[in-house]
Structures are given as structure tokens and as C-alpha cells.
Amino acid sequence: xxxxxxxxxxxxxxxxxxxxxxxxxxxxxxxxxxxxxxxxxxxxxxxxxxxxxxxxxxxxxxxxxxxxxxxxxxxxxxxxxxxxxxxxxxxxxxxxxxxxxxxxxxxxxxxxxxxxxxxxxxxxxxxxxxxxxxxxxxxxxxxxxxxxxxxxxxxxxxxxxxxxxxxxxxxxxxxxxxxxxxxxxxxxxxxxxxxxxxxxxxxxxxxxxxxxxxxxxxxxxxxxxxxxxxxxxxxxxxxxxxxxxxxxxx
Amino acid sequence: xxxxxxxxxxxxxxxxxxxxxxxxxxxxxxxxxxxxxxxxxxxxxxxxxxxxxxxxxxxxxxxxxxxxxxxxxxxxxxxxxxxxxxxxxxxxxxxxxxxxxxxxxxxxxxxxxxxxxxxxxxxxxxxxxxxxxxxxxxxxxxxxxxxxxxxxxxxxxxxxxxxxxxxxxxxxxxxxxxxxxxxxxxxxxxxxxxxxxxxxxxxxxxxxxxxxxxxxxxxxxxxxxxxxxxxxxxxxxxxxxxxxxxxxxxxxxxxxxxxxxxxxxxxxxx
Numbered sequence: 001x002x003x004x005x006x007x008x009x010x011x012x013x014x015x016x017x018x019x020x021x022x023x024x025x026x027x028x029x030x031x032x033x034x035x036x037x038x039x040x041x042x043x044x045x046x047x048x049x050x051x052x053x054x055x056x057x058x059x060x061x062x063x064x065x066x067x068x069x070x071x072x073x074x075x076x077x078x079x080x081x082x083x084x085x086x087x088x089x090x091x092x093x094x095x096x097x098x099x100x101x102x103x104x105x106x107x108x109x110x111x112x113x114x115x116x117x118x119x120x121x122x123x124x125x126x127x128x129x130x131x132x133x134x135x136x137x138x139x140x141x142x143x144x145x146x147x148x149x150x151x152x153x154x155x156x157x158x159x160x161x162x163x164x165x166x167x168x169x170x171x172x173x174x175x176x177x178x179x180x181x182x183x184x185x186x187x188x189x190x191x192x193x194x195x196x197x198x199x200x201x202x203x204x205x206x207x208x209x210x211x212x213x214x215x216x217x218x219x220x221x222x223x224x225x226x227x228x229x230x231x232x233x234x235x236x237x238x239x240x241x242x243x244x245x246x247x248x249x250x
Numbered sequence: 251x252x253x254x255x256x257x258x259x260x261x262x263x264x265x266x267x268x269x270x271x272x273x274x275x276x277x278x279x280x281x282x283x284x285x286x287x288x289x290x291x292x293x294x295x296x297x298x299x300x301x302x303x304x305x306x307x308x309x310x311x312x313x314x315x316x317x318x319x320x321x322x323x324x325x326x327x328x329x330x331x332x333x334x335x336x337x338x339x340x341x342x343x344x345x346x347x348x349x350x351x352x353x354x355x356x357x358x359x360x361x362x363x364x365x366x367x368x369x370x371x372x373x374x375x376x377x378x379x380x381x382x383x384x385x386x387x388x389x390x391x392x393x394x395x396x397x398x399x400x401x402x403x404x405x406x407x408x409x410x411x412x413x414x415x416x417x418x419x420x421x422x423x424x425x426x427x428x429x430x431x432x433x434x435x436x437x438x439x440x441x442x443x444x445x446x447x448x449x450x451x452x453x454x455x456x457x458x459x460x461x462x463x464x465x466x467x468x469x470x471x472x473x474x475x476x477x478x479x480x481x482x483x484x485x486x487x488x489x490x491x492x493x494x495x496x497x498x499x500x501x502x503x504x505x506x507x508x509x510x511x512x513x514x515x516x517x518x519x520x
Contacts, residue, residue: 082433090424094442096449108429108438116441
């Protein structure tokens with residue numbers, strides 16, 4: 001049973017602008033750790049942002065957890081979004097807030113407006129935050145401000161925030177592009193470990209094919225808004241890779 | 251050789267043209283200044299009333315015979331001025347935040363209605379002088395500190411809301427995106443994604459405005475709105491020039507205190 005079903009997805013940002021995604025279809029299974037690879041400008045970020053509707057598609061269909069993502073209203077969209085954890089290329093933390101506040105902000109979708117005004121999250125949320133911060137090895141940094149941390153630490157705060165949502169799907173948008181190679185590998189290993197532990201499927205944009213083949217079980221290749229490959233990592237060979245990246249001018 | 255000479259001549263000619271233009275501009279400014287001087291100073295002053303250099307100095311020295319007895323009567327109005335500035339600033343903030351919200355392009359609920367209305371209110375607040383605001387409110391609510399507070403508040407809205415709106419327009423959009431992605435509602439996105447980013451700017455601006463509002467409150471009394479200005483007005487009406495100087499000194503002291511406090515507070519918040 002597919003968790004996520006995307007059919008003929010189309011996006012254009014301006015009414016008469018170029019089509020960024022030109023009819024992409026795929027599905028994601030519960031145990032997938034699926035990489036989306038492709039050259040810059042292929043539409044990877046746009047694709048991943050359509051799934052939680054940070055970007056509004058201009059056509060197609062997205063079925064997530066059996067619900068039609070594109071037809072839900074405001075409240076329905078918020079209910080869907082809180083089940084989707086997202087991890088960003090530039091971490092997207094609130095710099096002036098503490099690590100704890102950043103992690104707790106992952107609960108906002110479950111928290112009332114008045115409670116969030118006073119940052120009065122329930123005890124159970126704080127408890128969960130501490131457990132997760134332990135798990136991502138940040139327990140010594142709970143009260144630090146987010147901008148005091150290193151890149152790798154900041155990305156682990158981002159991961160903790162996503163896990164706070166008790167997500168049923170993780171979206172990763174180039175999670176390692178702002179990190180050095182060693183830390184990138186650590187972050188990918190951490191996410192893979194957590195995804196298995198919490199049994200969450202992952203859809204991961206990634207520029208680095210090496211990392212994709214190392215950590216993912218499945219690959220979707222995107223080129224200029226069109227899906228060019230969809231299969232297991234084992235089926236991904238040199239020839240297909242060259243084809244996907246053929247348009248990239250180095 | 252000839253080419254080089256021609257080039258030198260060309261440069262020299264352009265430089266003398268520039269000199270000529272500069273001289274013409276200076277002459278034009280001097281002519282306008284002379285015209286103004288003649289019309290508004292030379293022709294418009296009652297020279298016989300000044301009565302020579304000695305008379306001028308005699309008039310000035312009346313201000314230097316300080317009326318020290320007034321000192322104790324200045325404490326309460328000084329405190330009133332201070333309170334007027336503080337309450338006016340707080341009230342101004344209350345109005346400013348929603349206006350800033352409507353007037354920031356990236357968060358305004360409507361670019362065609364809310365945004366222009368908010369921008370107009372910002373301009374209106376600043377283009378009307380605080381004394382005019384005070385006159386309006388004295389007419390509306392009568393004499394006392396209240397019209398002063400309202401005037402100070404109205405005058406503060408423009409600056410605080412404009413700076414806040416600009417701060418909102420310049421935020422980093424990435425935390426906002428993250429907050430939308432976790433399922434936060436509009437207010438939560440504002441509380442967690444936007445306000446932490448703009449808080450230092452807002453606080454700094456409010457403290458700065460408070461500092462300026464002490465100056466404004468000090469003159470409110472001239473139109474009947476309480477504080478040190480009222481004492482100033484009374485001393486002037488009684489021709490007690492020594493008392494006038496005492497009020498000016500009190501205003502100076504109050505402003506010095508405000509500026510010192512503002513300096514350290516602003517350092518603390520940024």
C-alpha cells in the first residue's frame with residue numbers, strides 16, 4: 001500500500017512562465033528511503049515542496065495517507081503538514097531562539113495559539129524533545145541559541161524538530177549541501193537510523209549521487225521537470241546517470 | 251605628439267567648464283540667500299526695538315538671573331513629562347504593530363487595500379507636527395496630560411510602524427517556510443518565524459522613540475497639555491525670564507537622563 005501517490009504533477013510559477021514540473025508520477029512505499037537526484041534546476045525542490053503544498057501545483061494529483069492533498073482546506077492542510085517532517089538545506093532554524101524552542105516549534109501544529117504565544121508547551125512535549133535531543137547527541141546544547149551551533153549541529157536540531165512532529169513521512173531537501181563531506185555522511189546515517197527506528201518513509205532530494213547510492217534503497221532521476229529514472233539503487237548504472245546529468249553544463 | 255597635446259587641451263577645457271559651472275551654482279545660491287535675507291530679515295525686523303548692542307545684551311542677561319526658588323516646583327511637572335512620554339510611547343506601540351503588519355508587503359493581508367491604508371497612516375502620523383496633534387487632542391479631550399499622551403502616541407506611530415514594517419520585509423524567509431511546513435497557523439508563524447527575527451530592531455526603535463518623546467512631551471504644555479511646557483508657558487507669561495531658564499535646564503536634565511537610559515537599554519537589546 002503506497003503512502004504517497006503522485007500523478008501527472010505539473011507546476012508553473014508564473015501563469016505564462018515555463019513549466020518547472022512537466023507531468024511527474026511516482027509512488028512511495030512505507031519502507032522506502034527514496035532519493036530524488038538530478039541536475040540543478042531539474043525541479044527537485046519544487047517537487048518536494050508540492051507534497052506539503054509549500055508550492056501550489058498547477059495540475060495533477062497527490063494522494064498522501066489516503067487523502068487528496070490538493071483539495072483539502074486550510075485546517076485540513078495544517079493537519080496534513082503536521083504529519084510531514086521536513087528537513088532543509090539551510091536548516092531553516094529560528095536563529096534567535098534556543099535549541100529547545102526550535103525543537104518544540106515542531107509541535108506547533110498540535111498546539112493551540114494561546115499556548116504557543118506563551119511558549120507553554122505541555123510537559124509531554126518537553127519530555128519528547130529531551131529524548132530526541134539525547135538521540136541526536138545535542139543534550140549539552142539545549143539552552144544554547146541556535147546560531148551558536150556548528151553546521152552539523154544545526155542540521156541535527158532541524159532533524160530533531162522534524163521528529164517532534166511524530167511524522168509519518170520525512171521530506172529532505174538537500175540536507176547535506178551546506179555541510180562538509182564527513183558531516184554529510186554522519187547526517188545521512190543519522191536520518192537513516194532514525195527513519196528505521198521510527199518506521200518513517202523518506203523522500204530525499206540529493207545532489208550527491210555517491211551519498212544517494214550509499215544510503216537510499218530507491219532512486220528517482222529528474223531531468224528538466226521530467227522523470228527519467230525510477231528504480232532500485234542497484235539498477236542505477238553509469239549510463240543512466242550520464243543520461244540524467246547530460247544537460248548539466250559544467 | 252599632436253594627439254597627446256590635443257588630449258591635454260581636451261581635459262583642460264572640460265576642467266575649466268566644470269569650474270565655471272561650480273562658480274555659477276555658488277553665485278545662484280548666494281543670490282537666493284541675499285534675496286531671502288533682504289525680504290525676511292532686513293525689511294521685516296523692528297530695528298528700533300532692539301535698541302543697539304547694549305539693549306540686546308541687557309535683554310539676554312535677564313535670562314541668566316536664575317529663579318532658584320522655582321526648582322522644587324519643577325519636580326512634579328518633570329515627572330509628568332516623563333510619564334507622558336512613557337505612556338505615549340507604549341500607546342503608540344500598540345497602534346504601530348498592527349499598522350506595521352498591514353504595511354509590510356510580504357505579510358499584508360491585502361496589497362490593494364490594507365497596504366495603502368497602512369502606508370497612508372504612517373505618513374499622516376509623521377507629517378503632522380506633535381504640537382498640531384496636541385492642539386487637536388486638547389480641543390477633543392480638554393486640558394491636562396491626556397491630550398499630550400495621545401499626541402505623543404499619534405506622532406510615534408509613523409516611525410515605529412515604518413521601521414517595523416521594513417524589518418518584517420527584510421526577514422529571512424527560511425524559518426517562516428519551516429514554520430509553515432510543521433503545520434503552524436498564521437499567528438504561530440508570526441510568533442515563531444517572524445517576531446524573534448525583528449524583536450531587537452523593534453525594541454531598539456521603541457526605546458529610541460521614547461527618548462525622542464521626552465523632548466516632545468516637554469513642549470506639550472505650550473498648548474495646554476501639561477508637563478514642563480506648561481510651567482514654561484506660565485513663566486514666560488509672567489515675564490519671569492529666570493524661571494524660563496530654570497525650566498529649560500530641567501528639560502535638558504530630563505533629556506540627558508532619557509538619552510543615557512536609552513543608550514544603555516538599546517545596547518542591552520541588540
